[in-house]
Amino acid sequence: xxxxxxxxxxxxxxxxxxxxxxxxxxxxxxxxxxxxxxxxxxxxxxxxxxxxxxxxxxxxxxxxxxxxxxxxxxxxxxxxxxxxxxxxxxxxxxxxxxxxxxxxxxxxxxxxxxxxxxxxxxxxxxxxxxxxxxxxxxxxxxxxxxxxxxxxxxxxxxxxxxxxxxxxxxxxxxxxxxxxxxxxxxxxxxxxxxxxxxxxxxxxxxxxxxxxxxxxxxxxxxxxxxxxxxxxxxxxxxxxxxxxxxxxxxxxxxxxxxxxxxxxxxxxxxxxxxxxxxxxxxxxxxxxxxxxxxxxxxxxxxxxxxxxxxxxxxxxxxxxxxxxxxxxxxxxxxxxxxxxxxxxxxxxxxxxxxxxxxxxxxxxxxxxxxxxxxxxxxxxxxxxxxxxxxxxxxxxxxxxxxxxxxxxxxxxxxxxxxxxxxxxxxxxxxxxxxxxxxxxxxxxxxxxxxxxxxxxxxxxxxxxxxxxxxxxxxxxxxxxxxxxxxxxxxxxxxxxxxxxxxxxxxxxxxxxxxxxxxxxxxxxxxxxxxxxxxxxxxxxxxxxxxxxxxxxxxxxxxxxxxxxxxxxxxxxxxxxxxxxxxxxxxxxxxxxxxxxxxxxxxxxxxxxxxxxxxxxxxxxxxxxxxxxxxxxxxxxxxxxxxxxxxxxxxxxxxxxxxxxxxxxxxxxxxxxxxxxxxxxxxxxxxxxxxxxxxxxxxxxxxxxxxxxxxxxxxxxxxxxxxxxxxxxxxxxxxxxxxxxxxxxxxxxxxxxxxxxxxxxxxxxxxxxxxxxxxxxxxxxxxxxx
Numbered sequence: 001x002x003x004x005x006x007x008x009x010x011x012x013x014x015x016x017x018x019x020x021x022x023x024x025x026x027x028x029x030x031x032x033x034x035x036x037x038x039x040x041x042x043x044x045x046x047x048x049x050x051x052x053x054x055x056x057x058x059x060x061x062x063x064x065x066x067x068x069x070x071x072x073x074x075x076x077x078x079x080x081x082x083x084x085x086x087x088x089x090x091x092x093x094x095x096x097x098x099x100x101x102x103x104x105x106x107x108x109x110x111x112x113x114x115x116x117x118x119x120x121x122x123x124x125x126x127x128x129x130x131x132x133x134x135x136x137x138x139x140x141x142x143x144x145x146x147x148x149x150x151x152x153x154x155x156x157x158x159x160x161x162x163x164x165x166x167x168x169x170x171x172x173x174x175x176x177x178x179x180x181x182x183x184x185x186x187x188x189x190x191x192x193x194x195x196x197x198x199x200x201x202x203x204x205x206x207x208x209x210x211x212x213x214x215x216x217x218x219x220x221x222x223x224x225x226x227x228x229x230x231x232x233x234x235x236x237x238x239x240x241x242x243x244x245x246x247x248x249x250x251x252x253x254x255x256x257x258x259x260x261x262x263x264x265x266x267x268x269x270x271x272x273x274x275x276x277x278x279x280x281x282x283x284x285x286x287x288x289x290x291x292x293x294x295x296x297x298x299x300x301x302x303x304x305x306x307x308x309x310x311x312x313x314x315x316x317x318x319x320x321x322x323x324x325x326x327x328x329x330x331x332x333x334x335x336x337x338x339x340x341x342x343x344x345x346x347x348x349x350x351x352x353x354x355x356x357x358x359x360x361x362x363x364x365x366x367x368x369x370x371x372x373x374x375x376x377x378x379x380x381x382x383x384x385x386x387x388x389x390x391x392x393x394x395x396x397x398x399x400x401x402x403x404x405x406x407x408x409x410x411x412x413x414x415x416x417x418x419x420x421x422x423x424x425x426x427x428x429x430x431x432x433x434x435x436x437x438x439x440x441x442x443x444x445x446x447x448x449x450x451x452x453x454x455x456x457x458x459x460x461x462x463x464x465x466x467x468x469x470x471x472x473x474x475x476x477x478x479x480x481x482x483x484x485x486x487x488x489x490x491x492x493x494x495x496x497x498x499x500x501x502x503x504x505x506x507x508x509x510x511x512x513x514x515x516x517x518x519x520x521x522x523x524x525x526x527x528x529x530x531x532x533x534x535x536x537x538x539x540x541x542x543x544x545x546x547x548x549x550x551x552x553x554x555x556x557x558x559x560x561x562x563x564x565x566x567x568x569x570x571x572x573x574x575x576x577x578x579x580x581x582x583x584x585x586x587x588x589x590x591x592x593x594x595x596x597x598x599x600x601x602x603x604x605x606x607x608x609x610x611x612x613x614x615x616x617x618x619x620x621x622x623x624x625x626x627x628x629x630x631x632x633x634x635x636x637x638x639x640x641x642x643x644x645x646x647x648x649x650x651x652x653x654x655x656x657x658x659x660x661x662x663x664x665x666x667x668x669x670x671x672x673x674x675x676x677x678x679x680x681x682x683x684x685x686x687x688x689x690x691x692x693x694x695x696x697x698x699x700x701x702x703x704x705x706x707x708x709x710x711x712x713x714x715x716x717x718x719x720x721x722x723x724x725x726x727x728x729x730x731x732x733x734x735x736x737x738x739x740x741x742x743x744x745x746x747x748x749x750x751x752x753x754x755x756x757x758x759x760x761x762x763x764x765x766x767x768x769x770x771x772x773x774x775x776x777x778x779x780x781x782x783x784x785x
Contacts, residue, residue, distance in 0.1 A: 023506070028494030035493060039486015043478045052470030054162040056169045059142055059462030060153040062092055092153060093139045096176045102133055104179070109171035116164040133157075133168060152461070162466040169464040177458050195443055202437040209430035231420050233412035240406045247402065251395040258388040261381065270378070320359050327352045504715055504723070507742055513720060514711070514727045516737040520560035522590065523744055525553050538647045540620040542589050545596040546647065554593075560741065561597040567708065567738070574680055577706040578741075579690045579699040581726035585714040586743040588616040591689040594710075599651035603684040606643065608654045610702055611691045612663035615656030621646050628657020632675055633666040639678045652683065667701045676705055693726035703735035714743040 025032060095101060106112050112121075112129040120132045136159060142152030155173065159165035331348045338345055504510050507518040528541040528548075539546060544553045567573055578594065580587035588611070595607035609617035612630055617623070623644050632642045632654070642654050660666055679686055688706065690699040703709050709730060713723050727737050 024494055024498050025491075028497055031493040031497060032487070032490035035488070035490020036483060036486040038489060039482040039484070040479070041482075042485070043482025046482075047473050047475060047478045050473050051160060053158050053160060053472045054165055054467050055471035056157050056159075056162075056165040056464040056467065057462065058155045058169055058173060058460060058464040060155065060173065061457075061459045061461050062089060062151055062153060063457040063459070089141055089151065089153065093141070095179075096139050096153070096155065096172065097134065097137055099130060099134070101176050101179060102137070102172060103130055105168075105171045105175040106130060106133065108175060109167075111168055111171055114161075114164050114167065116159050116161040117168075119160075133172075136165075137169075137172065155464075157464075158471065162468070166464040166466045173458075173460065173464075180458060195440060199437065199440045202433060202440050205433045206430065206437050209426065209433050212426050212430075231413055231416045233409050233416060237406060237409040237413050240402055240409060244399065244402050244406065247395060247399055251392065251399070254388055254391045254395065258385065258392065261385055261388070265381070265385075320355070324352070324355045324359060327355060504713070504720055510713060510723070510740055510742060514713075514723060514737060514740055516711070516727070516740050518742055519563045519710075519739040520556050521742040521744060522556050522586070523553060539622050540592075543592050543596055543620060545593045545600065549600070554597075557590075557593045557597040560594060561601070563739070564594075564708070565601075568685070571707075573707040573738075574684070575676060575686045575688060575705070575707045576710060577688045577690055577699070577703055577708070578710045578712060579703075579726075580692050580712040580714070581694050581719070581722040582714075583614070583692050583695055585692065585712050587692070587712040588620065588689050590710075590712045590741055590743065591687050592617060592620045595653075595685075595687040596648060596651055598685050598687070599648045602650060604650055604652070604682070605685045605687065606652045606654065606679055606683040607687045607689065608679075609656040610667065610688050610698070612656050612660055612666070612698070613691055613696060615659075617653060617689055618655035621653050623653055623655045625655070626658065628655040630657035630660045630663075630666065632657075633669065633671050634660065635671055639675050640682075643679075664696065664698055664701060667698055672702075673705055693729050694722055700729050700733040700735075703730055703733055706735065708738040709735050710739050710741055711737045712741045712743055 106129055111117060111133065117129050117132060121127055121129060137155070137157050139153055139155045142154040143150035155169060157165045157169040157172075159168065327348060331345060331352065334342065334345050334348065504513070507521055511518045525542075525544060528537075537547070541547055544551060545557050548554055564573070564576065576594075578587050578591040588609075591607060595605050598605040607617060607621075608629055609615045610629060611617075615628075618628070623646075625644065627637050627642050629642065631637050632639050642657070643652050644655070646653055666672070676686070688702060690702045693699045693711075711723070711726065711730075713719070730737055
């Protein structure tokens with residue numbers, strides 16, 4: 001909802017701007033017509049005075065030649081022209097229009113002797129054949145629509161002679177094509193010669209590098225494997241260093257094992273160390289080594305017999321041990337239920353003791369048997385200690401031998417290291433020269449192969465032909481340009497005239513400018529003609545609401561009255577001021593008609609003539625008496641004494657009275673406010689007619705005491721400034737213009753943009769035919785003077 005509300009003003013402004021443009025076209029159609037006429041006249045004059053110009057056109061296909069097409073290569077372009085880029089076409093455009101190509105064409109084809117060129121040169125001393133031809137030559141990228149990416153050029157030349165322009169364009173293309181051919185042929189031959197010389201030099205460099213490397217290898221102990229040099233002493237040194245590293249690790253491991261075992265034996269008494277403790281000091285690898293030595297010393301038979309009986313002994317010992325564990329677990333469970341002296345626990349303890357004795361006895365027998373068949377753990381440990389000491393001694397000797405060999409190989413490797421670096425440098429230099437030589441040979445082969453296929457191909461696909469019809473001026477284009485320029489000129493004059501004219505365009509223009517709503521548009525009406533035999537009017541004939549209450553003019557004031565009544569109920573407005581920017585805007589006539597419209601509704605209405613300089617209310621209502629508003633302000637009479645009756649029983653009036661010397665001071669006095677307060681209590685509405693705002697300051701002074709201010713504006717030429725200034729003066733005085741009444745006039749001259757005619761179409765309020773249909777034909781009509 002908010003978005004819609006926000007868009008509504010914008011749409012309204014757009015519609016208003018569009019209507020305003022249409023209004024300018026309607027109001028200033030004479031100026032627009034004048035501009036169009038001038039544009040057409042200028043176009044016709046240009047068409048008949050401009051000499052015809054013919055144009056020759058030529059289409060050129062530009063292709064990039066490539067040897068890949070001949071070789072069947074897949075890289076680069078596969079067909080001519082495919083790889084031609086935008087910058088290449090731009091280069092060809094610049095080349096074809098260059099001074100060098102055109103000058104060569106003039107010289108080779110004698111273009112300076114062509115009649116059209118000679119005639120142009122003779123007309124002006126500053127024009128040369130080169131300058132003239134360049135000015136008329138144009139080259140652009142070809143291709144339109146779906147073929148806009150085509151690699152073509154479009155060359156055109158304009159000239160008064162159809163034959164000469166075709167001849168000149170062909171000559172320029174021939175010179176352009178010749179230049180391309182000679183340029184690329186010369187460039188290719190020069191490139192081949194340079195590459196051939198470079199290939200010979202690089203070949204000599206490669207051979208010299210190979211000889212230097214061969215001499216270096218022959219005079220040294222360095223080995224060559226076909227790809228790189230080898231220092232045999234350095235390789236041997238690397239192998240010795242690896243062996244020393246392995247030897248160091250083995251020596252450290254052996255020394256640590258010996259230290260562990262020696263420390264254990266020295267810190268523990270022999271009788272406190274079990275066989276299992278001794279065996280725990282040996283790893284699997286060490287046990288296997290001792291086992292091998294033991295088997296060698298006692299023979300294979302004893303070893304096999306022992307191994308054959310070993311499973312039986314293990315099975316028996318396992319069964320005995322399982323039974324022993326079963327008795328121990330059973331005892332544990334009984335102890336949870338019974339005390340230590342329970343018979344069952346005592347019995348189980350006896351069985352456990354007997355089983356333990358049996359296992360120990362059996363173990364002693366097995367041990368005695370094993371003693372005869374295997375080495376004891378103590379003996380094994382002592383034997384192993386001796387082995388470790390022997391191993392350490394051997395490792396020390398081996399280290400000394402390897403260290404002596406390492407020193408020898410290191411000295412020899414250092415002697416060859418400098419020679420090896422020189423040889424490696426020679427090898428890399430040889431490889432670099434070989435690479436340069438191979439690249440040069442490949443480039444030379446390709447250039448020799450594609451020498452005839454280098455450069456660009458330029459094929460004419462649309463030749464320059466003499467034209468029968470001139471290319472310029474074209475009547476349709478000239479006429480369209482003239483109409484366009486004339487339309488712009490006319491619209492510019494209309495817009496300038498409209499901007500300089502400060503006349504209000506329409507009621508919407510008045511409302512936008514002054515910032516207040518337009519409640520009524522009062523047409524201009526002529527005085528009612530009275531016949532000699534008719535009785536005189538009781539009030540002035542301009543009070544149409546009284547004399548012709550059923551006419552559209554009277555209906556306008558009733559519409560105004562209705563709007564003010566709605567505003568009065570809403571905001572409590574009772575005292576209404578009617579003023580105008582300038583004298584003659586019809587504010588007094590409007591005030592009297594509006595007061596009469598209020599009175600016809602039964603409202604007690606008082607109209608006060610506060611124009612103490614040029615009063616008109618008394619004359620319009622035919623009031624009598626010398627006392628008036630001025631006497632009441634000077635406190636020379638009672639406020640009730642100055643109120644007079646009128647032809648309507650609900651309408652009362654206060655004339656201006658005698659003209660005082662100081663009207664502004666009287667209106668600024670407190671007496672003015674007191675009078676209004678007295679009359680507020682006695683009347684429903686008070687209409688105060690005040691002087692024009694721009695004439696004197698009285699209207700601005702009075703507006704401070706008013707509930708609502710009506711500004712009567714007459715549509716006159718350049719009346720906008722006066723109305724805007726009047727509204728600003730009222731705002732600076734602390735009052736706002738509550739509503740605007742537009743007083744128009746009926747005229748056939750609509751140059752001011754606003755007609756005062758009163759009918760269904762011109763008035764805009766819809767009280768034309770519908771008003772006649774409501775009241776019938778028995779309506780008093782206006783009579784023109």
